[in-house]
Amino acid sequence: MAEFGFQSVTNGSIIGLTSDLQHKAWKGSMSKKLLRISGVNKSFPGVKALSEMQLDLGHNEVLALVGENGAGKSTLMKLLSGIYVPDSGTFEIDGEQVVINGTKHAQELGISIIHQEFNLMQDLTVAQNIYIGREPRIGGMFLSEHALNRKARLLFEKINIDLDPKARVGDLTVAKQQMVEIAKALSYKSRILIMDEPTAALNDAEVATLHELIRNFTNEETGVIYISHRMDELKAISNRISVIRDGEYIDTVDTAATTMREVINLMVGREISGNQRPETHVPSDEVVLKVTGLATRDFLRDINFDLHKGEILGFAGLMGAGRTEIARAIVGADRISAGSIELNGKPVTISNPAVAAAMGLGYLSEDRKHLGLLLERDVKDNIALSSLKMFSRMGVINDKAMKSTATTYIDMLRIKTPSSTQIAKNLSGGNQQKIVIAKWLVKDCDILIFDEPTRGIDVGAKEEIYALLNDLVAQGKSIIMISSELPEVLRLSHRIAVMSEGRLTGFLSNVEANQENIMELATRNIESAVLAPLPPSSAQRAPKQESTAN
Amino acid sequence: MTLTKEDAQSARIASNKKSELNTRIRASFQQLLAFASLLALVLFFSVASSNFLQAANLSNILLSTVVTGLLALGTTFVIITGGIDLSIGTGMTLCSVMTAYFMTQLGLPMILGVIGGVLFGALIGCTNGFFVAVLKIPSFIATLAMMMVAAGLALVISGTKPIYTNEVEGFQSIFALGKSIPGLVIPNAVFILFAAAIVAGVVLSKTVLGRYTYSIGSNMQATALSGVNVTKWTVMIYTFAGAFTGLAGVIAAARLNSAQPAGGMGLELQAIAAVVIGGTSLAGGKGSIIGTVIGALIMSVLTNGLSIMSIPQEWQQVAVGVVIILAVYLDMVRRKKTTQ
Numbered sequence: 001m002a003e004f005g006f007q008s009v010t011n012g013s014i015i016g017l018t019s020d021l022q023h024k025a026w027k028g029s030m031s032k033k034l035l036r037i038s039g040v041n042k043s044f045p046g047v048k049a050l051s052e053m054q055l056d057l058g059h060n061e062v063l064a065l066v067g068e069n070g071a072g073k074s075t076l077m078k079l080l081s082g083i084y085v086p087d088s089g090t091f092e093i094d095g096e097q098v099v100i101n102g103t104k105h106a107q108e109l110g111i112s113i114i115h116q117e118f119n120l121m122q123d124l125t126v127a128q129n130i131y132i133g134r135e136p137r138i139g140g141m142f143l144s145e146h147a148l149n150r151k152a153r154l155l156f157e158k159i160n161i162d163l164d165p166k167a168r169v170g171d172l173t174v175a176k177q178q179m180v181e182i183a184k185a186l187s188y189k190s191r192i193l194i195m196d197e198p199t200a201a202l203n204d205a206e207v208a209t210l211h212e213l214i215r216n217f218t219n220e221e222t223g224v225i226y227i228s229h230r231m232d233e234l235k236a237i238s239n240r241i242s243v244i245r246d247g248e249y250i251d252t253v254d255t256a257a258t259t260m261r262e263v264i265n266l267m268v269g270r271e272i273s274g275n276q277r278p279e280t281h282v283p284s285d286e287v288v289l290k291v292t293g294l295a296t297r298d299f300l301r302d303i304n305f306d307l308h309k310g311e312i313l314g315f316a317g318l319m320g321a322g323r324t325e326i327a328r329a330i331v332g333a334d335r336i337s338a339g340s341i342e343l344n345g346k347p348v349t350i351s352n353p354a355v356a357a358a359m360g361l362g363y364l365s366e367d368r369k370h371l372g373l374l375l376e377r378d379v380k381d382n383i384a385l386s387s388l389k390m391f392s393r394m395g396v397i398n399d400k401a402m403k404s405t406a407t408t409y410i411d412m413l414r415i416k417t418p419s420s421t422q423i424a425k426n427l428s429g430g431n432q433q434k435i436v437i438a439k440w441l442v443k444d445c446d447i448l449i450f451d452e453p454t455r456g457i458d459v460g461a462k463e464e465i466y467a468l469l470n471d472l473v474a475q476g477k478s479i480i481m482i483s484s485e486l487p488e489v490l491r492l493s494h495r496i497a498v499m500s501e502g503r504l505t506g507f508l509s510n511v512e513a514n515q516e517n518i519m520e521l522a523t524r525n526i527e528s529a530v531l532a533p534l535p536p537s538s539a540q541r542a543p544k545q546e547s548t549a550n
Numbered sequence: 551m552t553l554t555k556e557d558a559q560s561a562r563i564a565s566n567k568k569s570e571l572n573t574r575i576r577a578s579f580q581q582l583l584a585f586a587s588l589l590a591l592v593l594f595f596s597v598a599s600s601n602f603l604q605a606a607n608l609s610n611i612l613l614s615t616v617v618t619g620l621l622a623l624g625t626t627f628v629i630i631t632g633g634i635d636l637s638i639g640t641g642m643t644l645c646s647v648m649t650a651y652f653m654t655q656l657g658l659p660m661i662l663g664v665i666g667g668v669l670f671g672a673l674i675g676c677t678n679g680f681f682v683a684v685l686k687i688p689s690f691i692a693t694l695a696m697m698m699v700a701a702g703l704a705l706v707i708s709g710t711k712p713i714y715t716n717e718v719e720g721f722q723s724i725f726a727l728g729k730s731i732p733g734l735v736i737p738n739a740v741f742i743l744f745a746a747a748i749v750a751g752v753v754l755s756k757t758v759l760g761r762y763t764y765s766i767g768s769n770m771q772a773t774a775l776s777g778v779n780v781t782k783w784t785v786m787i788y789t790f791a792g793a794f795t796g797l798a799g800v801i802a803a804a805r806l807n808s809a810q811p812a813g814g815m816g817l818e819l820q821a822i823a824a825v826v827i828g829g830t831s832l833a834g835g836k837g838s839i840i841g842t843v844i845g846a847l848i849m850s851v852l853t854n855g856l857s858i859m860s861i862p863q864e865w866q867q868v869a870v871g872v873v874i875i876l877a878v879y880l881d882m883v884r885r886k887k888t889t890q
Binding site: 083104107115121122128132133137 | 756769
């Protein structure tokens, strides 16, 4: 597939991307590895997290580390950053055995880790964040803000990052915050940089910039361990790929000599079906949701679409195109300024998500952890949360009924949990997502809006979610699926709606859609979108001229 | 090629400058808003009553700000770390008692008594810090317990009777006497409050301790992962904050020329209210000393002004409550606007 052929202009700043920068050659023949891990074991009460784990990272190498959620990646990272102490096993840097004593010692050894959840102080500035704990001082106690900012500025020049040292981190975009994390890691004169899902929240141009930084960082003295679920990225950035599964080391393959299919098979330990489109199940003609002329005050314009019974309608578009905003507007989380919504042929007014849920319209947020789950509560509480009325009489909750319903859905969706009373936080991302789905199924929602249903979920669990979505529509539910992963959209959707800058720029049927024509619609600017004819297969009207009130 | 590079560079500098300016404007706007509310209150009461803008009354307002103001200064640090300190009210009382005890029972010289009182406050803070940072007891509970312990100890040490300090030479002048600017006598205590505010302000914005105060409140885990000894610094922040409780205790004793062992309960809430009105977030990470000073002044201007307008005391409390809600709500609305 096309790698990163997108414009490199983001946020008004020009990122110095030069096309001729070559992938630095990996030297596999170095006698002493930069980092070698062997025979590492780590157990927690009741769980063996790592068993005889091994891994080696060469000089000037980007090593991709992949494994399903729960495979042991984060445990391994915590061992390397000195947060955990291994039960047994050895760590060697340049052939010398080391014992990592706490986070500070890890940094001194040249190991820096960029965690998936950023470790930044939102209320401090960029420079203050980077040099926290190492701030330039006057007389031991007083801070020199001037020296601090100058130091940061020199660092940014050296590693070629565009950041304002004095900007408050909380005001930055996620991509810029990522840059702060990286700058911080590099400021430690790190030799081994470990990145956990660094691109989870980045758009393609930002990913390209990040990869550029990584290539600039790697040299004869350094190496990178790159953890990601995005298979196409591994192909673009890594030299080798190490696969771990269930706490054990499986295999390492040369990226150039492997296929992504092979890597996925190693990860999940079984064959996975490829990119087929939905099987013969055909949605009915019955329109369950009709959106006409929908607009919000400052962003969405003239949104028109129909959702059919038994259909998966995919929403594609670049980040910030307005897909989540449509979902939020429909379920009443954001106010709409114009347009109407019909459910099963009847016009409805949806003032908030509770009303939407009562009408059988469920929204599964992209931010599962913050907006979809009570992480500290158990599985059954989460599943029953939206329909407590069903499980209570005069305000008193019937725990038994809740438990048995929860158990039914645990079996039905194959949620991997020891029991219905397990705390949601302790489950993997895929299983957490299934809990959220179960919650809306209990509520008996006929229309489900999935926003990034597989974000942060490993490949095996993704397959299960896909199968689940297909089952749901086969049972007559209707689904709107918002996803940033094109293969996912292509594979699941009966039809695909593409958005750009707050408008729908076109619809594609699953027969005609491919990555190229979706991207073409997603990058189309508004003027041409209004003028250009829609693809012939689209069942929708041509967009009307601006008809919205502010 | 070089041209575009330079263009990019200058565009980058320009955009940096712009965002820097924005941050500055926003920060000063926040303080401006609190200050404007203070001025509006002063203006309102001046118009409402001719007695308000008298030198003697202004001096009164400043005097009544001193004790809660000092408590608020210390607790600003604790609140910015994301914690809360409920022990400052009775802690202050205990420090009063200890100061008087040092000077009368132990017969220490005045200056040692004062230093002893301040250090005792730091000790209370240090103990709170130990509970919070080392034993990991939530600050609300740890300082709630300390509030009760301090109230009890103050009664035990004093034998439930006031300790008079009449015989300690010069002690009362800490509070009362002062320099007179033509037409306006400013008592020493007010100078002490402002000196303390300057020290607190410098420590919060210019020192390592202040930086870690913000950092811990903003993201404790991230601070720890960055190699900062969060436990040590939390204890130090609470200790530093406690010294202000001690100082408040000394001033309270000097004001009455005696240590009154039964009071103090409830002052902590007034101090916290002043901090919150001053724009410090109870969620941690945000706040300023100038805000706290203005917040404390707003509280005393309000109480004083309402008294002058002969509004009964019970209604004054209602008014203060309303002001707290207003101040915090307006602050939230403003924050929402600036982030959009």
